[in-house]
Amino acid sequence: MKSLLPLIAFLFCLTGVRPENDALPVITGAESESEYFPLLEGKRIALFTNHTGTIGKEHLVDRLSRCGFNLVVIFAPEHGFRGDADAGERIVDGRDPSTGIPIYSLYKSKTGKPDRGILSQIDLVVADIQDVGLRFYTYYISLYKLMDACAENHKPVLILDRPNPNGFYVDGPILDMKYRSGVGCLPIPVVHGMTLGELAGMINGEKWLPAQRTCRLQVIRCKNYTHATRYQLPVPPSPNLPDMKSVYLYPSTCLFEGTTLSVGRGTPFPFQVYGSPEMKACPFSFTPRSIPGAKNPPYRDTECFGVDLRQIPDETIWAEGLNLNYIIDAFRHLGGKIFTPFFRNLIGVDYVQKMILDGKPATEIKAAWQADVEKFSRQRKPYLLYDEK
Numbered sequence: 001m002k003s004l005l006p007l008i009a010f011l012f013c014l015t016g017v018r019p020e021n022d023a024l025p026v027i028t029g030a031e032s033e034s035e036y037f038p039l040l041e042g043k044r045i046a047l048f049t050n051h052t053g054t055i056g057k058e059h060l061v062d063r064l065s066r067c068g069f070n071l072v073v074i075f076a077p078e079h080g081f082r083g084d085a086d087a088g089e090r091i092v093d094g095r096d097p098s099t100g101i102p103i104y105s106l107y108k109s110k111t112g113k114p115d116r117g118i119l120s121q122i123d124l125v126v127a128d129i130q131d132v133g134l135r136f137y138t139y140y141i142s143l144y145k146l147m148d149a150c151a152e153n154h155k156p157v158l159i160l161d162r163p164n165p166n167g168f169y170v171d172g173p174i175l176d177m178k179y180r181s182g183v184g185c186l187p188i189p190v191v192h193g194m195t196l197g198e199l200a201g202m203i204n205g206e207k208w209l210p211a212q213r214t215c216r217l218q219v220i221r222c223k224n225y226t227h228a229t230r231y232q233l234p235v236p237p238s239p240n241l242p243d244m245k246s247v248y249l250y251p252s253t254c255l256f257e258g259t260t261l262s263v264g265r266g267t268p269f270p271f272q273v274y275g276s277p278e279m280k281a282c283p284f285s286f287t288p289r290s291i292p293g294a295k296n297p298p299y300r301d302t303e304c305f306g307v308d309l310r311q312i313p314d315e316t317i318w319a320e321g322l323n324l325n326y327i328i329d330a331f332r333h334l335g336g337k338i339f340t341p342f343f344r345n346l347i348g349v350d351y352v353q354k355m356i357l358d359g360k361p362a363t364e365i366k367a368a369w370q371a372d373v374e375k376f377s378r379q380r381k382p383y384l385l386y387d388e389k
Contacts, residue, residue: 026231029160029197029220030055030128036220039158040069043123046114048075048106048146052130052162052235060128060160065099072122074103075114077129077142078238106142113149125150125157130237131196132247133164135175136183136254136346139237140199144185147203147215156216161197161385163222163231165247169193170377171322172251173369175348183345189369189376190322190348191251193227195385202383219385226387230318239293240270248314252323258343261330262288262304266297274326275306279333284308306330324352324362331356 029036030053045064047053053060064071074081074096081096081103094103106112125146131139143159150157172190186208192199197219204214225231236242241250246269253271256263264273266288273286282305288297307329317323330338336357343353355365 024224026163026225026229027223028055028162029222030060030162032160032220032223036126036158036160037067039218040064040124040126042070044070044072044121046073046075046118046122046125047071048077048125048127048143049129050077050081052233052237053128053160054235059098061096061099061101065101071099071101073114073118074101075125075142075146076103076105076107078107078138106146107138112142112145114146116153119149119153119155122155125155126160127157127196128160128162129196130162130233130235131164132237132241132250133166133192133194134251134254135172135186135188135190135192135348137250138183140196141182141185143196143200144203144209147200147217148209148213151209151213151215154216156218157200159197159200159217159219161195161219161222163225163229164193164195164227165231165233165244166191166251167193167195167227168230168318169321170373170380172373173347173349173352174372174376176350179345179348179350181345184348189372192376192380194380194383195222197221198380198383198385201385202380205383206379221385226389227384228387228389240265242268242270244314245269245310246271248317249309249312251321252326253309255324255327255343255346256330258340258346259327259330259338260334260340261306261338262286262298264288265294266291266300269310270294272310273306273308274330275304276330276334277302277304279305279330281333282306322366324356324365328356328362 047061049060055063061074096103104114104118127143129139131137147157170189170191170193174189175184175187177187200217203209204217232244241247250271253263253274256274261274261276264270267286275282277299284307285303285305287303288299290296290300339353344350352365
């Protein structure tokens with residue numbers, strides 16, 4: 001009887017699968033339970049996830065626990081399992097209060113990898129997390145390091161894929177690996193346009209893991225999704241990407257993190273504005289405050305003057321792609337001293353800052369990386385799991 005319990009739980013939980021309808025809604029990998037529940041039976045499971053790993057309103061941790069699967073540990077990325085920590089904040093280990101399962105932070109140490117002792121206690125790593133498809137968004141870096149640890153320790157990885165909300169285009173220069181950092185570790189453009197399942201396959205196929213290791217990998221694909229889909233995120237992926245406007249502007253406005261300006265952290269509209277106390281000629285103003293997810297934002301409690309981007313139609317943002325006009329506008333207001341060394345880490349090359357300082361227009365700078373876009377678009381093609389149209 002005991003041996004039948006996982007099967008009984010599996011059949012019970014299938015009732016939660018969302019049926020398809022005439023509108024053909026996107027179905028995430030996590031929702032395709034009939035495909036991966038059999039792969040979990042009898043396994044000691046580690047789950048790489050955060051607050052975005054949901055099936056409807058239920059978290060995957062609760063779902064798998066309710067269905068009788070053996071969850072041994074939860075691996076958490078930047079912002080923590082609950083997704084409420086500041087950017088770059090050190091996350092401590094803990095326990096999930098709902099299930100009591102230990103939580104191990106992949107973002108707490110220099111290696112970013114679980115140790116052999118933890119991996120010896122599991123048979124399978126399952127990854128279910130919502131990414132936004134950008135080189136400087138760190139969830140893929142945690143997955144990359146986790147894949148490397150699994151490759152070293154002969155543990156398979158199962159990715160429950162999710163759509164990329166910026167998956168309909170490729171833009172930006174390919175990372176010059178001399179600028180490899182905690183906000184960019186692979187030779188990919190700023191906007192790579194791939195899901196985590198696709199990118200993981202490319203990591204294997206291009207031998208990007210150290211010592212050209214490969215990880216045993218399986219991906220449960222999304223249904224009714226293509227790279228033309230404008231997927232609306234059901235859950236904000238991190239504290240400072242609260243809505244789709246911030247997600248769409250983020251490829252361009254995150255570059256302000258490498259300048260002396262505020263990008264709206266500590267306001268209700270992060271990554272949708274930019275400014276500083278010195279831009280007094282601008283009529284729009286905002287004042288960053290200490291709030292959850294932005295405890296000590298730049299220019300805290302200081303009025304900043306700048307530009308409000310919230311009224312730009314989404315269609316315009318999509319058409320412009322990675323838009324340097326915002327940075328160039330700030331440069332014209334404040335001069336070349338706006339840049340910090342972190343800017344090169346974010347953009348991934350040295351020539352973009354130099355061209356801005358030389359007064360080049362955004363169109364000319366963008367033309368300089370067009371060959372990178374075309375090269376990467378060809379390079380990634382064998383690894384795409386979804387149609388491009």
